Amino acid sequence: MDRGIHVVGIAGPDRLDGPPSLDLDYSMKGGRSVISMALPMDVSAIDAFLSKRSPAPHNLDQFINYQRLFRVETELADYLISLGYRARALPTSADYRRSPYVFSLQPAFSMRYAAIASGIAGQGWSGNVITKEYGAAVYLGAVVTGARLTGDLPLPADYFYETRCKKCRFCARSCPSRMFSDRENERYLLNSELYKRGKRRSVELCKISCFGLHSLSYDRKWTNWGLHWIDDWVEKEPNTKKKTALLAALLRRGLTTGDSMPRFDILKRLCTGSYPGEVKRFLPSLDNFPQDEAERYRILAAFIRSLGVQGIDDYPIPMVCGHCALVCGPAPEETRRRYQLLISSGLVVPGEKGQMKKVETYEEASLLRRRHPLRSPFYRNLRDTFASLYLWHRHYCGLGLHSHLQAIRYRRRMKKALCERADHKTSTM
Numbered sequence: 001m002d003r004g005i006h007v008v009g010i011a012g013p014d015r016l017d018g019p020p021s022l023d024l025d026y027s028m029k030g031g032r033s034v035i036s037m038a039l040p041m042d043v044s045a046i047d048a049f050l051s052k053r054s055p056a057p058h059n060l061d062q063f064i065n066y067q068r069l070f071r072v073e074t075e076l077a078d079y080l081i082s083l084g085y086r087a088r089a090l091p092t093s094a095d096y097r098r099s100p101y102v103f104s105l106q107p108a109f110s111m112r113y114a115a116i117a118s119g120i121a122g123q124g125w126s127g128n129v130i131t132k133e134y135g136a137a138v139y140l141g142a143v144v145t146g147a148r149l150t151g152d153l154p155l156p157a158d159y160f161y162e163t164r165c166k167k168c169r170f171c172a173r174s175c176p177s178r179m180f181s182d183r184e185n186e187r188y189l190l191n192s193e194l195y196k197r198g199k200r201r202s203v204e205l206c207k208i209s210c211f212g213l214h215s216l217s218y219d220r221k222w223t224n225w226g227l228h229w230i231d232d233w234v235e236k237e238p239n240t241k242k243k244t245a246l247l248a249a250l251l252r253r254g255l256t257t258g259d260s261m262p263r264f265d266i267l268k269r270l271c272t273g274s275y276p277g278e279v280k281r282f283l284p285s286l287d288n289f290p291q292d293e294a295e296r297y298r299i300l301a302a303f304i305r306s307l308g309v310q311g312i313d314d315y316p317i318p319m320v321c322g323h324c325a326l327v328c329g330p331a332p333e334e335t336r337r338r339y340q341l342l343i344s345s346g347l348v349v350p351g352e353k354g355q356m357k358k359v360e361t362y363e364e365a366s367l368l369r370r371r372h373p374l375r376s377p378f379y380r381n382l383r384d385t386f387a388s389l390y391l392w393h394r395h396y397c398g399l400g401l402h403s404h405l406q407a408i409r410y411r412r413r414m415k416k417a418l419c420e421r422a423d424h425k426t427s428t429m
């Protein structure tokens with residue numbers, strides 16, 4: 001709290017019975033407890049992002065806060081080590097388990113389950129976790145330790161569903177690809193309780209809009225800040241039952257943009273390590289961020305280059321979506337306000353010299369796209385495809401037998417819990 005993080009909680013050894021990605025041993029042998037923390041996203045940066053004024057402040061905000069979290073985590077881990085315990089600062093993202101399918105994105109450790117288990121947040125409809133203080137618009141961090149700590153009280157399993165999500169669902173409507181249903185739900189098992197969230201139609205859809213590969217909403221009235229559209233999806237929603245077709249769309253689009261590798265590499269470098277020096281020495285604060293858009297891009301591009309990532313100088317905006325978390329504020333009226341901003345502010349598409357231009361209608365957006373098509377040269381795409389495949393396979397390809405056995409056991413337990421719940425429901429009817 002001295003370091004400016006006001007949402008902090010602890011989950012002790014008795015509160016860590018859940019999906020495989022809550023297994024502390026995977027991240028640190030002998031892990032017994034976890035300390036979770038959340039930092040709020042800046043609301044003025046969210047407003048600029050959702051209203052299509054600029055994506056730059058929210059990107060700057062993410063850069064600053066992922067670094068801030070990692071530094072505070074490291075400081076806390078060092079403190080625990082100085083007391084004689086084992087401890088480790090956990091990467092805030094891009095730290096996935098090895099799998100034969102390298103894009104499965106199963107995290108080494110799930111910050112969301114940890115946040116719920118340590119009482120700082122509750123399950124939200126979108127899959128994001130919601131804090132009482134800031135809604136779902138937060139960055140999460142965690143430290144694992146060998147110390148046996150006393151846990152904080154968690155919120156009841158359906159706390160936010162009952163108090164907010166049941167009547168809201170703006171998160172579902174703010175996802176360009178409608179990754180999760182706004183009606184049907186699904187459940188998962190954590191500490192012997194079943195938690196409810198919106199049924200995911202396919203996580204591939206989320207990857208497609210969060211990586212900016214399809215940015216247009218199905219009603220064609222708004223977009224996120226991504227550069228691309230999947231042409232087949234403009235006229236007709238994809239069939240989410242056809243998993244291989246979705247995967248093919250993801251790969252076909254993702255591997256032909258010419259910049260997939262550097263865009264992901266930024267997140268990886270930002271979330272898995274500390275950049276040397278004080279954050280304020282290499283990034284301006286939001287208050288000191290210039291108003292001029294070109295100047296903002298220059299600052300972000302210079303920072304990205306200094307991370308060792310080349311190739312996205314023209315549009316140094318790696319975070320182009322995340323709407324489902326961004327719209328979810330600390331109170332229903334605030335969520336409604338943000339959702340209205342998103343759906344009433346039109347579309348952004350690359351215009352002259354690839355610069356993002358805001359327009360009011362789908363027709364104007366299509367015209368601009370036809371006039372200024374984004375063409376990435378063949379040799380650039382080829383290089384990017386190989387670089388991407390190399391990066392993903394080098395870091396995330398493998399068998400991960402133990403994780404998969406854990407997942408099978410977990411699925412069995414979950415099935416049983418769901419059956420018991422159904423039996424209980426019919427016997428009480």
Ligand code: B12
Pocket residue numbers: 019020021022091092093094095097105106107108109110111112126127128129130136137138139140141187188189203206207210319321322323324325326403404407
């Ligand atoms: C992978 C990932 C993504 C992926 C996939 C998202 C997804 N829906 O799973 C992509 C890139 C698409 C993504 C998008 C987003 N993300 Co993200 N992402 C993560 C990451 C690394 C892991 C998320 C996770 O826990 N997913 C997968 C599993 C564990 O969850 P699950 O599906 O419920 O698991 C089920 C099964 O898979 C199985 N299972 C569980 N574990 C395992 C393990 C194995 C081996 C197997 C086989 C099965 C299995 O059991 C579960 C129940 O059935 C975390 C960082 C972290 N390390 O926690 C950030 C994180 C969750 N993301 C975050 C955010 C903010 C976002 C975005 C809003 C974009 C953004 N950055 O602005 C969107 C939101 C999308 C959404 N509605 O969920 C925040 C969450 C903030 C919050 N309030 O909850 C996090 C915590 C980053 C952070 N440090 O702040 N994300």
